[in-house]
Amino acid sequence: xxxxxxxxxxxxxxxxxxxxxxxxxxxxxxxxxxxxxxxxxxxxxxxxxxxxxxxxxxxxxxxxxxxxxxxxxxxxxxxxxxxxxxxxxxxxxxxxxxxxxxxxxxxxxxxxxxxxxxxxxxxxxxxxxxxxxxxxxxxxxxxxxxxxxxxxxxxxxx
Numbered sequence: 213x214x215x216x217x218x219x220x221x222x223x224x225x226x227x228x229x230x231x232x233x234x235x236x237x238x239x240x241x242x243x244x245x246x247x248x249x250x251x252x253x254x255x256x257x258x259x260x261x262x263x264x265x266x267x268x269x270x271x272x273x274x275x276x277x278x279x280x281x282x283x284x285x286x287x288x289x290x291x292x293x294x295x296x297x298x299x300x301x302x303x304x305x306x307x308x309x310x311x312x313x314x315x316x317x318x319x320x321x322x323x324x325x326x327x328x329x330x331x332x333x334x335x336x337x338x339x340x341x342x343x344x345x346x347x348x349x350x351x352x353x354x355x356x357x358x359x360x361x362x363x364x365x366x367x368x369x370x
Contacts (some may be wrong), residue, residue, distance in 0.1 A: 214289045216301065218309060219304065221303075221304045223308065224311075225312045225339075226339065228309065228312030228313075229254070231338050231339065232316065235324060236256065237277070239256040244328070251330050252329055254326045255328040257335045258320075258322040258327065259323045260321065274317060275317050282314070286307065301346075301349075302347070302349050302350035302353060304346075305343065305345060306346040308339070309340065310339070312338070313343075322336065324337060327341070334344035
């Protein structure tokens with residue numbers, strides 16, 4: 213089942229990079245593109261930090277951290293072979309989003325952000341949303357559907 217995560221990761225990375233190419237080529241100089249008036253627009257931004265622009269100019273630290281996190285997820289995925297397709301979908305979203313932003317950090321020294329929602333001030337990108345969604349669903353999966361916590365509870369009850 214790790215193949216599911218790898219395929220999703222490849223698709224997320226490719227989609228993220230294609231969108232960033234479009235945004236860089238079309239919005240960097242021309243400005244915003246309003247997609248849904250009053251709700252959603254595309255705005256080219258260079259983020260030299262991480263979430264919400266925090267920890268600016270720590271490029272190589274985040275390149276290493278992201279690489280280690282992706283490697284850990286891939287290692288866990290192949291070594292432990294968790295059951296449940298949802299785990300692999302989440303892993304694919306996290307891996308793909310991480311690689312998408314990692315490519316930007318290595319090539320440009322910053323991450324290209326472009327999604328601007330009227331009700332959420334920080335400008336993010338597709339990769340960010342894939343990582344966030346993947347982590348949120350993974351936490352829900354682990355807490356409510358995975359055997360990982362159930363085994364620990366069973367051990368304590370014995």
